[in-house]
Structures are given as structure tokens and as C-alpha cells.
Amino acid sequence: MNTACENVRGHLDAYLSRELQEETSREVQRHLDYCRQCAAELETRARVRAQLQAAVRATPVPVHLEAKVRRELRGDVSPARPRTGLWAIAAAVLVIVCVALIGRLRVESKPEEAILIKTSGRLAAVLNVGLRDHLHCAVFRKYSKQPETAREMAADLGPGFADLIMLVQTKLTGDFRIIQAHHCDAGGRHYTHFIIAGGAGGGKIVSLVLTRRQSGESFTGGIHQTGVDRFQVVGFESHDYLAYVISDLDAQQNLQLAANLAPTVREYLAVHSG
Amino acid sequence: MFSKLPQTGEFEKAALPHLNELYRTAARLLGDGATAEDVVQETYLQAWKSFARFEPGTNCRAWLFKILVNTIHHYRRGWFNLHRVKESEEILEHTAAGAAPVPERIAQREVLRALGRLPADYRAAVLLADVEEFSYKEIAGLLNVPIGTVMSRLSRGRKLLREQLSELARSYGIGRDAGKGGGT
Numbered sequence: 001m002n003t004a005c006e007n008v009r010g011h012l013d014a015y016l017s018r019e020l021q022e023e024t025s026r027e028v029q030r031h032l033d034y035c036r037q038c039a040a041e042l043e044t045r046a047r048v049r050a051q052l053q054a055a056v057r058a059t060p061v062p063v064h065l066e067a068k069v070r071r072e073l074r075g076d077v078s079p080a081r082p083r084t085g086l087w088a089i090a091a092a093v094l095v096i097v098c099v100a101l102i103g104r105l106r107v108e109s110k111p112e113e114a115i116l117i118k119t120s121g122r123l124a125a126v127l128n129v130g131l132r133d134h135l136h137c138a139v140f141r142k143y144s145k146q147p148e149t150a151r152e153m154a155a156d157l158g159p160g161f162a163d164l165i166m167l168v169q170t171k172l173t174g175d176f177r178i179i180q181a182h183h184c185d186a187g188g189r190h191y192t193h194f195i196i197a198g199g200a201g202g203g204k205i206v207s208l209v210l211t212r213r214q215s216g217e218s219f220t221g222g223i224h225q226t227g228v229d230r231f232q233v234v235g236f237e238s239h240d241y242l243a244y245v246i247s248d249l250d251a252q253q254n255l256q257l258a259a260n261l262a263p264t265v266r267e268y269l270a271v272h273s274g
Numbered sequence: 275m276f277s278k279l280p281q282t283g284e285f286e287k288a289a290l291p292h293l294n295e296l297y298r299t300a301a302r303l304l305g306d307g308a309t310a311e312d313v314v315q316e317t318y319l320q321a322w323k324s325f326a327r328f329e330p331g332t333n334c335r336a337w338l339f340k341i342l343v344n345t346i347h348h349y350r351r352g353w354f355n356l357h358r359v360k361e362s363e364e365i366l367e368h369t370a371a372g373a374a375p376v377p378e379r380i381a382q383r384e385v386l387r388a389l390g391r392l393p394a395d396y397r398a399a400v401l402l403a404d405v406e407e408f409s410y411k412e413i414a415g416l417l418n419v420p421i422g423t424v425m426s427r428l429s430r431g432r433k434l435l436r437e438q439l440s441e442l443a444r445s446y447g448i449g450r451d452a453g454k455g456g457g458t
Contacts, residue, residue: 013432014410014425017404017407017409017410019409019410044436045432045436048432048435048436048439051381051385051439052389052405052435053404053405054382055381055383055385055386055389056298056299056302056386056389056401056405057298057405058382059297059298059301059302061294061297061298062297062307062311065293065297065311065314065315066290066293068311068315069290069293069314069315070290072319073282073285073286073318073322074282
């Protein structure tokens with residue numbers, strides 16, 4: 001590399017940023033026209049910059065942040081709700097009910113809620129699809145804590161999903177095991193539901209929920225996570241299905257469990273869709 | 275309260291479109307999404323309080339970034355602690371390192387990791403110049419340092435980043451610098 005190259009390399013980044021004086025910029029351009037090495041170096045730098053931009057811009061922004069900011073700006077911060085117990089469930093249900101309502105009637109009475117729903121966006125609504133079934137079926141409904149036998153589960157699920165029981169079970173770690181598997185309906189929607197118990201001496205309940213995707217519902221790839229009070233929801237999609245893992249485990253545990261199950265569930269649904 | 279609303283609307287219209295960029299910058303500078311959220315909220319509150327002093331037609335985006343940078347600065351110095359009451363419905367959405375990660379995802383994670391390893395001052399300069407595409411002069415204003423300092427931080431920051439990434443490429447066995455000759 002000669003001194004001309006060295007000189008040009010010192011200017012390459014500023015050249016990319018269009019920060020050079022016109023005259024210097026022209027000199028750099030002239031050099032790049034005949035020096036292949038420096039032109040290649042410019043390309044490398046441009047590529048690194050593009051990669052950096054893409055990576056930073058891919059940082060997901062929390063879906064509720066804009067709503068939060070709006071609420072604060074309007075001096076309308078509602079008092080913190082209690083974090084545990086029935087209030088927590090009530091709060092979670094409130095969110096779901098509001099999401100359910102928004103499509104049918106315009107909620108004008110509580111503008112902050114309406115904003116929250118609108119701006120927390122389509123993705124939050126899709127994640128709530130799974131949470132609804134967990135609350136409806138595994139939290140509120142009195143199901144037998146006595147585990148079903150594999151045969152009972154297979155009978156409940158029918159031939160379409162019976163094979164999935166064993167596949168899911170093999171992906172569960174620790175003392176987690178399926179205690180129920182069935183089809184159920186909640187909010188006018190059909191779900192396939194596995195109830196899994198384990199963790200903390202078997203005291204935690206985890207739902208694996210599958211439901212057919214309806215038009216407009218999508219996670220647009222990837223695994224998505226949301227926390228609604230004490231519930232953690234992880235959602236992903238496969239072909240015609242939306243799949244969810246929901247529990248009151250901590251976020252990391254729930255995500256790990258979902259990450260263990262996702263490949264198997266995806267593969268199964270890919271084969272059995274349509 | 276209500277008489278303030280129309281102006282709030284005006285403020286929101288001007289300021290909220292920049293929320294994503296502000297959050298991403300804060301998250302990369304602080305290395306922590308939850309703190310970035312608090313900082314962004316604080317930024318908007320501060321911006322709103324001084325909105326009367328904001329002149330329409332001037333660069334709203336640079337003005338917001340300036341407040342963000344100051345807020346982060348204060349935050350680092352512990353001037354405001356998480357005084358905010360945590361909301362009960364915290365919806366954290368993030369794409370997780372799920373099953374079968376797509377190759378470019380990994381690459382992105384590596385790029386971000388390399389960025390995260392840069393000293394904070396370099397990282398701020400690189401983010402503002404190369405991602406947010408502020409001019410050197412604007413960055414000098416945002417960071418409240420002379421333009422020469424901006425240039426030297428940028429030069430060192432970019433160099434460190436390139437070195438880390440080419441190190442990574444080598445460890446993957448990608449000879450992407452094959453065309454780079456020894457010199458004439």
C-alpha cells in the first residue's frame with residue numbers, strides 16, 4: 001500500500017458518510033477509479049455499515065411502549081394494579097376482553113385502554129389468542145389434577161394429534177409431564193390443548209396450545225414472548241397453526257421450555273397441516 | 275388539563291414517529307431493554323416539558339436525540355433511578371433465540387455483540403453516525419463535544435468494530451479479505 005492508498009483509507013469512512021469537502025471527495029473518487037484494493041476496502045466498510053444498520057434496526061421495540069409514553073404524556077398514569085392473586089388474573093382478563101371487544105365496538109369510554117390496545121398492536125392480539133385458552137381452560141376451569149393415562153389422552157385428542165403426546169413428552173425436561181390433552185373451545189375458537197405440570201414440586205401449570213391460524217394472524221416468523229402479569233406467553237407459528245407455551249414460570253424458564261418444544265411441534269404441524 | 279390536549283396531540287405527532295429509533299439507540303447504549311424503556315419514557319417527558327421552547331421547523335429528531343443522550347448521561351450518573359411504578363401488564367416482545375436460528379440472525383447477534391464491546395463513547399458516536407446517519411456536526415452538538423473528538427471517536431470505534439468482525443469472519447473460516455492485497 002503506497003502513501004496515496006494510506007491517505008485515501010484515512011478518508012474512506014468520511015467519504016461513505018458524505019462528510020468530505022467536495023475537492024477531497026473528488027480526489028478519493030479518482031483514486032478509487034483505478035485502485036482495486038481501495039475500492040474493495042470501501043466495499044468492505046460499506047458492508048460492515050449495512051450489517052450494523054440492519055442489526056440495530058432489527059432490535060425489537062416493545063409493542064406497548066408507545067401506548068405507555070402516550071399515557072404518561074397525557075398525565076393519565078393509572079395507579080399500579082396489585083401484582084398477584086385474583087387481581088392479576090382480573091387484569092389479564094381485562095386486557096383480553098378489551099382485545100376481544102376492539103374488533104366489534106369502539107371502546108371510547110377509557111381512552112388509555114383503547115390506545116393501549118390499538119398501539120400494542122396486532123402481535124399482542126395474536127399472542128392473546130393463546131393466553132385466552134390457558135386462562136379459560138387451565139386456570140379457571142376445574143380440571144382434574146389427576147393425570148390422565150396416555151390412552152385417555154389419545155382418545156380425547158383423536159387420531160389427528162395423538163402422536164404428538166409422546167413427542168411432546170420426550171421434549172419435556174425435569175419433572176414436567178403432560179397431565180391432560182384435549183380439544184377445547186374458548187371465545188368462539190377451537191384449540192388443541194396440552195396441560196403440563198411440573199416445576200417447583202409439580203406446582204406449576206404450563207399450557208401448550210395449538211389453534212388454526214385465522215386470516216390476518218401471524219407472528220411473521222420467529223418466536224415471540226410476552227408477559228401479562230404473572231403469565232408468560234411464548235408464541236410461534238407453523239403452517240396453518242399458531243402455537244403457544246403459557247405458564248406462570250419465569251420468563252426464561254418458559255422460553256426455554258418453548259424453545260425445546262418448538263422444533264418438534266413445528267415439524268409435526270408441518271406434516272399434519274392442511 | 276383538557277386545554278393542554280390539543281398541544282399534546284401536536285407534540286405526539288411530531289415526536290412519536292421517532293420512538294423506535296430512540297429506543298433502539300438507548301437499548302444499544304445501555305445494553306438493557308428495560309432500562310432503555312425507562313430512558314425513552316423519561317426522554318419524552320422531558321421533551322414534552324420543553325416543547326414550548328422547541329421551534330417548529332427545526333430538526334425535531336436531533337432535538338429528541340439530544341434529550342435522549344442527556345437522559346442516558348443522567349441515568350448513568352444515577353440522577354434518576356427507576357422511580358416509575360412498574361405496570362402490571364408489561365408486554366415484553368422480543369424475538370428469542372428460538373429453534374433453528376436463521377444464519378443472518380446469528381450474524382446480527384454477533385454484530386450487536388461486537389458493537390456492545392466498544393467503549394461507550396465510541397459506541398455512541400458510531401451508532402449516531404452509521405446507524406442514525408446524523409452528520410458529524412450534529413453529533414458534536416448531540417454529544418456536546420468538539421467535532422474533532424467526534425471524528426477521532428468514530429475513527430477508533432469503526433476500526434475496532436471492523437477488527438472484531440473480521441476476527442469473527444476468520445473464526446468462521448470465511449476468507450472475505452482474500453482480495454485484499456499486501457500493497458504495491
